[in-house]
Amino acid sequence: KAGVTQTPRYLIKTRGQQVTLSCSPISGHRSVSWYQQTPGQGLQFLFEYFSETQRNKGNFPGRFSGRQFSNSRSEMNVSTLELGDSALYLCASSAWTGGDANEQFFGPGTRLTVL
Amino acid sequence: SQQGEEDPQALSIQEGENATMNCSYKTSINNLQWYRQNSGRGLVHLILIRSNEREKHSGRLRVTLDTSKKSSSLLITASRAADTASYFCATAANSGGSNYKLTFGKGTLLTVNP
Numbered sequence: 001k002a003g004v005t006q007t008p009r010y011l012i013k014t015r016g017q018q019v020t021l022s023c024s025p026i027s028g029h030r031s032v033s034w035y036q037q038t039p040g041q042g043l044q045f046l047f048e049y050f051s052e053t054q055r056n057k058g059n060f061p062g063r064f065s066g067r068q069f070s071n072s073r074s075e076m077n078v079s080t081l082e083l084g085d086s087a088l089y090l091c092a093s094s095a096w097t098g099g100d101a102n103e104q105f106f107g108p109g110t111r112l113t114v115l
Numbered sequence: 116s117q118q119g120e121e122d123p124q125a126l127s128i129q130e131g132e133n134a135t136m137n138c139s140y141k142t143s144i145n146n147l148q149w150y151r152q153n154s155g156r157g158l159v160h161l162i163l164i165r166s167n168e169r170e171k172h173s174g175r176l177r178v179t180l181d182t183s184k185k186s187s188s189l190l191i192t193a194s195r196a197a198d199t200a201s202y203f204c205a206t207a208a209n210s211g212g213s214n215y216k217l218t219f220g221k222g223t224l225l226t227v228n229p
Contacts, residue, residue: 041221056216090157106157
């Protein structure tokens with residue numbers, strides 16, 4: 001099976017702009033999670049989607065949003081970019097079918113730089 | 116906020132030696148997972164241990180879990196240069212509505228010198 005893919009891999013934006021990142025999960029996986037990774041804060045959970053529904057959300061401002069499509073592909077959007085949004089954004093998919101959070105498969109990430 | 120805290124933050128060893136990393140967490144968990152990340156890339160799942168398990172093995176990896184102390188350890192035996200990476204523990208929370216996310220620690224940077 002193909003792994004989790006994320007596009008684009010690298011992105012440079014300026015403050016005030018908005019950005020959309022895309023994630024295609026492993027075929028058959030219906031759970032998609034997004035994380036932000038920075039040197040200072042580490043890996044922080046953004047949100048998780050399952051069957052087009054957001055099930056859980058981390059402590060991020062409303063500028064961060066996401067959605068999931070019927071084919072399980074997911075997008076996240078950041079509006080009004082700030083310098084502090086520069087980070088590696090990681091998407092992960094899971095074959096979750098109930099119970100605990102289980103193994104997550106990560107994509108290579110999108111490196112966002114905000115100038 | 117971080118749930119898991121890894122210790123040490125950085126570890127440098129020689130090839131062939133064993134590496135031990137520790138993780139402490141604060142709240143009750145359903146399971147604890149360890150991931151590896153090579154420089155600036157995606158994470159790779161290593162092993163999952165459930166709250167009712169005490170020890171688990173996978174190849175050169177050994178994970179222990181002590182729920183009374185809210186801590187876990189990852190042992191990598193006979194380390195190789197290719198094991199150089201950051202290692203993260205991640206906890207799946209036990210509270211309702213939080214079972215669908217993992218909370219990661221800040222990681223241990225392991226350097227294995229040839």
